[in-house]
Amino acid sequence: MFDDAVLTPRHPKWPDFCAVLHDRLTTTTGGCDGTFGQARALLKAIGMDVDASLLFYRQHGAGCDCELLMNVEQAVQCEAVRWN
Ligand SMILES: [Zn+2]
Numbered sequence: 001m002f003d004d005a006v007l008t009p010r011h012p013k014w015p016d017f018c019a020v021l022h023d024r025l026t027t028t029t030g031g032c033d034g035t036f037g038q039a040r041a042l043l044k045a046i047g048m049d050v051d052a053s054l055l056f057y058r059q060h061g062a063g064c065d066c067e068l069l070m071n072v073e074q075a076v077q078c079e080a081v082r083w084n
Pocket residue numbers: 032033034035064065066067
């Protein structure tokens with residue numbers, strides 16, 4: 001089921017979200033601090049369901065902002081392959 005309040009790699013806002021998150025981690029904040037601090041703030045700013053989205057990322061191999069960028073999209077693609 002597609003739920004537009006949960007920001008997954010299938011969501012239309014996902015590419016922008018990743019771009020901004022990557023930008024914040026690499027330029028603004030000096031890197032990931034081991035939490036979802038930046039992701040949480042961004043999700044809130046664009047009106048997503050923060051807790052449901054973070055739960056989704058944890059279920060797809062991410063425990064913090066940088067792991068979100070590295071792992072979630074790949075994990076979802078792997079699932080897509082298995083489903084086909
Ligand atoms: Zn990290």
